[in-house]
Amino acid sequence: MYRGVNNINLDAKGRLAIPTRYRELLMDHCNGHVVITIDIKERSLLIYPLPFWKDVERSVQALPSLDPVSREIQRLLIGYATDIQMDGNGRLLLSAPLREYAHLDRKVVLLGEANKLELWDEERWTAHRDAVLERQSELQMSDALRNLTL
Numbered sequence: 001m002y003r004g005v006n007n008i009n010l011d012a013k014g015r016l017a018i019p020t021r022y023r024e025l026l027m028d029h030c031n032g033h034v035v036i037t038i039d040i041k042e043r044s045l046l047i048y049p050l051p052f053w054k055d056v057e058r059s060v061q062a063l064p065s066l067d068p069v070s071r072e073i074q075r076l077l078i079g080y081a082t083d084i085q086m087d088g089n090g091r092l093l094l095s096a097p098l099r100e101y102a103h104l105d106r107k108v109v110l111l112g113e114a115n116k117l118e119l120w121d122e123e124r125w126t127a128h129r130d131a132v133l134e135r136q137s138e139l140q141m142s143d144a145l146r147n148l149t150l
Contacts, residue, residue, distance in 0.1 A: 001025075002112035007122065009106055014099050015091040016108065022117065023090040025049075032086030036094065036119075038101050040076050043124060045102045047092070047117040050083075057081070094119075 006019050018026065026032050026049055035053035039046050048056060060077050063070035080101065084092050094104065107122035120128070 001114055002117050003114065004112045006110040006112075008108050008110055010094070010099075010104060010108055011091075014094045014096070014104075015087075016094060016110070016119070018086060018090045018092060019110070020090070022110075022112070023086070026086060034084050034086065034092065035081050036084055036092070036098055037077050037081040038098070039118065040073060042128065043102050043121075045094075045098055045104075045119040047119060048115070052115045053081070 002022060002025060004021075008016060008019070010016055023032075026034065030049040030051055033050045035048045035050060035057075037046050037048075038044075057078065060074055063074060065071055065074065080098065082095055082098060084094075086092055098104075102119065103121045103124060104119070105121065109120045109122050109125040111118040111120070111125075
């Protein structure tokens with residue numbers, strides 16, 4: 001289970017040092033083999049341990065390819081999907097297209113999202129988080145959310 005917010009720096013080559021608590025989980029779940037793709041709603045990246053990605057990929061591929069919206073989702077999610085092996089120092093080398101898409105430079109935020117991780121540019125994450133918190137009272141909640149107890 002991946003959870004928590006982590007402020008991290010990318011090195012000059014675009015490598016991301018995975019926090020130790022996630023490294024161990026990644027080694028257990030997938031021997032350090034992840035798939036990174038884009039988030040189609042936000043300019044951020046999604047990092048999936050390989051077994052979890054396989055489930056997502058199957059679901060995306062099962063979408064009707066003649067539906068234009070489904071086809072675009074397939075192109076973006078699967079097209080950007082990049083297999084990456086964590087190195088011996090617990091780092092992931094992010095490709096230039098992935099870094100460019102998410103506007104990643106030096107300071108990034110890594111968020112645990114249960115079965116995956118999200119990677120954001122630090123400034124974009126802070127702006128997004130603050131905007132969500134500011135408009136929280138305006139958001140329409142589903143019945144399931146209204147009944148959620150925290």
